[in-house]
Amino acid sequence: MENIKAYVTQHKDRFINELIELLKIPSISADSAYSQDVLNTADAVKKALLTAGCDTVEICETPGYPIVYGEKIIDNNLPTVLVYGHYDVQPADPIELWDSPPFEPVIKKTEIHPDGAIFARGSCDDKGQMYMHVKALEYMVNNNNLPCNVKFMIEGEEEIGSTSLAWFVERNQEKLANDVILISDTGMISNTQPSITTGLRGLSYVEVEVTGPNRDLHSGLYGGAVANPINILTKMIASLHDENNHITIPGFYDKVEELSTEERAEMAKAPFSLEAYKKALDIDEVYGETGYTTNERNSIRPTLDVNGIWGGYTGEGAKTVIASKAHAKISMRLVPNQDWKEITELFTNHFINIAPKAVKIKVTPHHGGQGYVTPINNIGYKAASKAYEKTFGITPIPQRSGGSIPIVALFEKELKSKTxxxxxxxxxxxxxxxxxxxxxxxxxxGIETIPLFFKYFTEMSK
Amino acid sequence: MENIKAYVTQHKDRFINELIELLKIPSISADSAYSQDVLNTADAVKKALLTAGCDTVEICETPGYPIVYGEKIIDNNLPTVLVYGHYDVQPADPIELWDSPPFEPVIKKTEIHPDGAIFARGSCDDKGQMYMHVKALEYMVNNNNLPCNVKFMIEGEEEIGSTSLAWFVERNQEKLANDVILISDTGMISNTQPSITTGLRGLSYVEVEVTGPNRDLHSGLYGGAVANPINILTKMIASLHDENNHITIPGFYDKVEELSTEERAEMAKAPFSLEAYKKALDIDEVYGETGYTTNERNSIRPTLDVNGIWGGYTGEGAKTVIASKAHAKISMRLVPNQDWKEITELFTNHFINIAPKAVKIKVTPHHGGQGYVTPINNIGYKAASKAYEKTFGITPIPQRSGGSIPIVALFEKELKSKTxxxxxxxxxxxxxxxxxxxxxxxxxxGIETIPLFFKYFTEMSK
Incomplete structure (x- = not known):
């Protein structure tokens, strides 16, 4: 595989242009207005996989958006790598804060990316990272050095909870049988210090609605005499954290794994500058759970964040109204062992319990997923580590991430393989x-490193 | 004036149709998209006043929307009544909750209004109530029984704080000289129990902005480690009330007038059914300051209500974001003696003080106004009481209202007359x-009762 670097250099412009075309399709799964675009993206991924060298590619129907499944089986006695990715993207709001339109990709240089970066919704999460695998396959097929079997499962509902993927995986265990699952949907420390994510947080995402009076009221005539749903909502949300920023939901921490002093000391070795972190975000102070460092707060500790809140008059000027309803979207990041369905239920019961009788409460669970930890002593991890070492010239650091890819725990349960x-x-x-x-x-x-993973993983599996 | 009832009956349909035409113009002063409509409404009011019998009507320019000033002076030795009203209206949001478009008036019967009611934004507040005075003038002029001088001052910024009106009044004290100011911009207890508002609450209206990180962040990667501006905002707002629903801003209650036991007993005599109140609003319980009744909470006690809140992702589905900013519109209803400028300052200082260092705070005052109490022993009140008694057949009850007409205190200060x-x-x-x-x-x-006020007020002034 010595020629991979040369191949990438030779085809670089085409690789970029193909990704740009994919990024132009606004495949926002959360907004039904874009449903045709999501479907068109699935078609585009199918074509790309066929062109890259898959033997068969199917658009697999599900109760939601389809899953693009492709494979190239060269020998049943060789190992099989299952590549997972997603072709849907997050909504682009707040749209007015984009420097260029989110679905009109442009390349610009930045301090961190002196070679340029592609600016577009989905460029990193996950179209760009998913497409690296498509181009890595192209390289391996065109140069006759695909060392093992490969399967692709690219879904369209990752940003809305992967509901249909779970449905699909449960029904296709044989089709999806594999020796290792490979996902590029996370980050690394920096371009000079690669890292491999070994832990993911779980997620429970809910929407709450507080209803007070049956109609919007004049705040002069009714103010002070009836429960204002917005005031009540702020009070209820505020009460979900105590003065140490511990979450107050009874039972929330029951299953949280407490890391040993040694493990925390090991984590603390990752290079991190609090000053640089604060400067990058333009904040005077960090903020979080008492007793934990910033890197612990966003990885090994569960959290509760309001992701959106709305109610009453939000237009220009002033309107003296007491709204009938107030809403919030709230997500909890969970750590391994916390069960997201149990946490969703604890949240729901608690939120209803703390409401004053003067309002009515509705809690709607959106989606969730379990946390996950990858052991670093298995051959999948070792092969990945060796691949990074080869292309970056430095050993990657294993790292816990605060993000969630809820499907990873499901893969382990249903497909019995590590991710x-x-x-x-x-x-x-x-x-x-x-x-x-x-x-x-x-x-x-990424395109350079992935074929090396295939090579080392196949070698180590012998 | 025995023929007023007959005149109203005869011209009823025209009176209704004229008001409907006025209601079709969306004169939303809070939203600059409607500025031409606001100006067109001023023109329509000018024409209506001229048609009704004013000798002169001017569109008086101000730093904001113009004030329509009209007058009919019949004898400088007779008293002068200054009628104040406003031609601007509140925004119509949430538009989806209207059963018919807000600026396409329709007449429908309701349980409370078996003779029908006009449904449209501004029908009551204040185009309908203001136009009663225009039609009352028409009656008095056409039937040669205008008993005194009359001046009209109809503004276009009442719903956004009457800033230009204050400017105008300060500069036109001679032009506006009067013996009593008459306003129809409040309510009465019921159609069988009229009441006259003798107290108004003051108002301080502010907008707050909480800024955390300099951009929206992924809640998985940053959640738990940085201050989430929405969580912080809910915490800050929640802390503005204690467990007894007292407002916690230091100094907030310092000037609040505590009513005597006798006064509170007198107030408690007003007919009121808590069960009917709760049923009308479809609430299981009322909610407010400990130690006060519902009617006290919304009239003699100051309040703090969130009128609008927004931040983060509020669209369909789920987005795991930590917003960079969160906002709220907050208004405080004040009681007589509380100075709105002082309260705005107390709020601002307190809100900045309670913020954690991890966020930045901006407080923008929108507008405000002083509370007001009308004595019931002056001839203005007596004339009004007698007029209602004549047309409704029952003595009206003096009543404190929770609403605010900030300009009333200014009128007393600048024009030295009672409202x-x-x-x-x-x-x-x-x-x-x-x-x-x-x-x-x-x-x-209203059209029937107003001319009787003119008659009795002129008689009692002799």
Whole structure:
């Protein structure tokens, strides 16, 4: 595989242009207005997989958006790598904060990406990272050095909870049989210090509605005499954390794994500058659970964040109204061993319990997923580590991440195989935010590194 | 004036149709998209006043929307009544909750309004109530029984704080010289129990912004480690009330007038059914400051209500984001003696003080106004009381209202005259809410009652 670097250099412009075409399709799964675009993206992924060298590619129907399944089986006696990715993207709001339209990709240089980065929604999460695998396959097929079997499962509902993927995986265990699952949907520390994600947080995402009076009221005539749903909602949300920023939901921490002093000391070795972190976010102080460091707070500890809140008059000027309803979207990041369905139920019961009788409460669970930890002593991890070492010239650091890929725990349960999270994005890539981007360096480095994983994994499996 | 009832009956349909035409213009002063409509409404009011019999009517320019000033001076030795009203209206949001478009007036019968009510934004607040005075003038002029001088001052910024009106009044004290100010912009207890508003609450309206990180962040990667501006905002707002629903801003209650046991006993005599109140709003319990009744909470006690809140992702589905900013619009209703500028300052300082260092705070005052109490022993009140008694057949009850007409305190200061609040709306008319309406009975009864006020006030002034 000595020629991979040369191949990438030779086809670089085409690799970038193909990704740009894919990024132009606004495949926002959360907004039904874009459903045709989501479907068109599935078709585009199917074509790309066939062109890259898959023997068969199917658009598999599900209760929701379809799953693109492709495979190239060269020998049943060789190992099989299952590549998972997603072709749907996050909504682009707040749209006004984008410097260029989210679905009109542009390449711009940044301090962190001196070779340029592609700015577009989905560039990093996950179209760009998923497409690295398609191009890695192209390389291996065109150069006759695909060392094992490969299967692709690319879904369209990752940003809305992967409901149909769970349905699909449960019904296709034989089709999806594999020796290792490979996902690029996470990040690494920096372009000079690669890392491999070994832990993911779980997630419980709920929407709450507080209803007071049956109609909007004049705040002068009714103010002070009836429960204002917005005031009540702020009170209820505020009460979910105590003065140490511990979450107050009874039973919430019961199953939380407490790391040993040694493990925490090991974690603390990862390079991290609190000053640089604060400067990058333009904040004077970090904020979180008492007794834990920033890197612990966003990885080994569960959290509760309001992701959206709305109610009453939010237009220009002033309106003296007491709204009939107030709403919030709330997500909890969970750590391994916390069961997301149990946490969702604990939240729901608690939130209803703490409401004053003057309002009515509705809690709607959106989706969730379990946390996950990858052991670093299995051959999947070792093969990935060796691949990064070869292309970056430095051993990657194993790292717990605060994000969630809820499907990973399901894969282990249903397919009985371990998942290796070979992410090439950076925290600063602004995924889920305006001006999401993905470094050209990172994109090409991913295409270079993935075939090496295939090679080492096959060798180590012998 | 025995023929007023006959005149109203004869011209009833025209009176209704003229008001309907006025209601079709969406004069939303809070939203600059409607500025031409606001100006067109001023022109329509000018024409209506000229048609009704004013000798001169001017569109008076101000730094904001113009004030329509009209007058009919019959004898400088006779008293002068200054009628104040406003031609602007509240925004119509949430538009989806209107049963018919807010600016396409329709007449429908309701349980409370068996003779029908006009449903439209501004029907009661204040186009309908203001136009009663225009039609009352028409009657008095056409029938040669205008007993005194009359001046009209109709503004276009009442719903956004009357800033230009204050400017105008300060500069036109001679032009506006009067013996009593008459306003119909309040309500009465019911169609069988009229009441006159003798107290108004003051108002301080502010907008707050909480800024955390400099961009929206992925809640998985950053959740738990940085201050989430929405969580912080809910915590800050929640802390503004204690467990007894007292407001916690230091100094907030310092100037609040505590009513005597006798006064509170007198207030408690007003007919009120808590069960009917809860049923009308479809709430299981009322909610408010410990130690006060519902009618006290919404009249003699100050309040703090969130009128709007927004931040993060509020669209369909789920987005795991930590917003960079969170916002709220907050208004405080004040009681007489509380100075709104002082309260705005107390709020601002307190809100900044309680913020954690991990966020930045911006407080923008929108507008405000002083509370007011009208004595019931002056001839303005007596004349109004007698007028209602004549047309309704029952003595009106003096009543404190929770609403605010900030300009009333200014009138007293600048023009040295008392204001009489002859309101004909009902609490159930849904002003500031979807499906605002104004009873046909109330509209016509107002036109009938106003000329009697002119008559009695002139007689009592002799």
């Amino acid at each position: 290796i999270l070979m992410g090439f994005g950076l925290d600063s890539d602004a995924i889920h935010s305006p001006n999401e981007h993905f470094g050209i360096f990172n994109y090409l480095k | 009489i609040l002859m309101g004909f709306g009902l609490d159930s008319d849904a002003i500031h809410s979807p499906n605002e309406h104004f009873g046909i009975f109330n509209y016509l009864k």
